[in-house]
Amino acid sequence: MKVGVIGAGSWGCALAILLQNNGCQVSLWGHRREQIEKMQASGECDKLPGVMLPKEMSLTWDLSSCLLGKDLLVLAVPSTATRETAEKIKPYVEKNQILCSVSKGIEEDSLLTQCGILEDVLGKDAKVGVLSGPSHAEEVVKGLPTVVVAGSRDIAVAEFLQNAFMNENFRVYTSTDVTGIEIGASLKNVIALAAGMSDGLGYGDNTKAALITRGIKEISSLALAMGGLPQTLSGLAGTGDLIVTCSSRHSRNRKAGMLIGQGLRPKDAMDQVHMVVEGVYSAKAALALGKKYQVSLPIIEQVNEVLFHDVDPRLAVRSLMERDKKSEIA
Numbered sequence: 001m002k003v004g005v006i007g008a009g010s011w012g013c014a015l016a017i018l019l020q021n022n023g024c025q026v027s028l029w030g031h032r033r034e035q036i037e038k039m040q041a042s043g044e045c046d047k048l049p050g051v052m053l054p055k056e057m058s059l060t061w062d063l064s065s066c067l068l069g070k071d072l073l074v075l076a077v078p079s080t081a082t083r084e085t086a087e088k089i090k091p092y093v094e095k096n097q098i099l100c101s102v103s104k105g106i107e108e109d110s111l112l113t114q115c116g117i118l119e120d121v122l123g124k125d126a127k128v129g130v131l132s133g134p135s136h137a138e139e140v141v142k143g144l145p146t147v148v149v150a151g152s153r154d155i156a157v158a159e160f161l162q163n164a165f166m167n168e169n170f171r172v173y174t175s176t177d178v179t180g181i182e183i184g185a186s187l188k189n190v191i192a193l194a195a196g197m198s199d200g201l202g203y204g205d206n207t208k209a210a211l212i213t214r215g216i217k218e219i220s221s222l223a224l225a226m227g228g229l230p231q232t233l234s235g236l237a238g239t240g241d242l243i244v245t246c247s248s249r250h251s252r253n254r255k256a257g258m259l260i261g262q263g264l265r266p267k268d269a270m271d272q273v274h275m276v277v278e279g280v281y282s283a284k285a286a287l288a289l290g291k292k293y294q295v296s297l298p299i300i301e302q303v304n305e306v307l308f309h310d311v312d313p314r315l316a317v318r319s320l321m322e323r324d325k326k327s328e329i330a
């Protein structure tokens with residue numbers, strides 16, 4: 001199988017390595033020529049120091065050569081670059097090519113998820129799918145057992161992705177619930193910012209467990225209102241990814257939240273993380289979706305207050321604790 005991986009950050013590199021090792025012929029595209037030339041010279045992934053790229057894999061900054069004649073295109077750019085990337089690839093995308101989004105986020109203006117953006121730009125006939133779940137690049141490149149879900153409204157596309165990505169260390173389930181998967185993937189990043197803030201404030205395991213539990217309640221309520229399925233929200237792309245992102249030392253969203261909890265301004269926290277912090281870009285969109293579908297998202301609301309209205313994280317926690325009395329089963 002011939003594969004083009006679009007986006008040479010940590011996730012693009014990790015999946016390109018995995019697919020090449022699975023027997024695919026992979027071409028990895030990055031948008032900065034100097035970054036690709038550096039990786040070509042060193043043989044090392046730029047964003048994952050010490051991780052070597054297979055010699056047989058090709059690296060390019062020429063988009064057309066990454067796309068033409070490929071069976072599968074994997075889109076691994078930051079979610080804020082998905083629309084511009086989809087516009088760039090549009091002239092080259094071939095009729096039967098399968099496109100797989102591995103990015104996580106909601107577009108602020110359109111409130112579309114990643115597959116939604118791809119279909120918006122490339123048309124409803126495009127064969128679009130998504131790969132998601134608890135899967136930090138740092139662990140995938142080490143071959144540590146990882147389990148994810150491949151989703152597409154077309155089950156044949158989901159099964160194609162399962163076959164392409166699955167190996168003895170990387171187990172892939174299929175699903176047709178793209179909405180549940182993508183809302184889970186995007187909102188867990190916002191909740192992970194809150195979990196990080198809690199760590200940064202020096203709060204304990206009780207607080208973290210509460211944020212994860214009430215967080216999945218918020219994510220599920222919105223996803224279900226949008227047509228997602230409960231099994232997805234209790235599955236890998238919902239609860240699974242929320243747990244890993246709220247607790248892992250590899251999580252960029254948790255790390256950024258922790259720095260904010262320790263007193264850094266959000267912009268400075270993002271700069272210190274050096275990698276994409278998707279929750280910051282999806283926070284406003286998540287809140288807007290909550291309003292649109294009339295779903296209450298109190299944690300996400302407070303994350304927005306801290307990120308965009310200079311509210312002290314300690315006061316944000318206080319606001320959550322002092323909300324009106326409620327029943328858990330309501």
Ligand SMILES: NC(=O)C1=CN([C@@H]2O[C@H](COP(=O)(O)OP(=O)(O)OC[C@H]3O[C@@H](n4cnc5c(N)ncnc54)[C@H](OP(=O)(O)O)[C@@H]3O)[C@@H](O)[C@H]2O)C=CC1
Pocket residue numbers: 007008009010011012030031032035047076077078079081084085102103104105135136137138274275276278
């Ligand atoms: N890392 C992980 O473990 C996982 C990541 N993901 C998701 O994958 C997506 C990519 O994240 P990840 O690889 O980790 O991010 P990184 O921060 O590691 O890398 C992002 C890459 O995208 C490049 N980039 C920035 N802007 C553009 C653009 N406009 N067009 C093309 N490329 C661009 C960056 O280049 P530059 O250096 O120039 O900024 C960089 O090479 C995110 O949505 C993330 O949520 C999903 C699962 C796991």
Ligand SMILES: O=C(CO)COP(=O)(O)O
Pocket residue numbers: 104133134135136189192241244245250251252253254
């Ligand atoms: O989505 C991811 C892991 O599944 C990566 O995002 P974080 O680095 O914020 O956890």
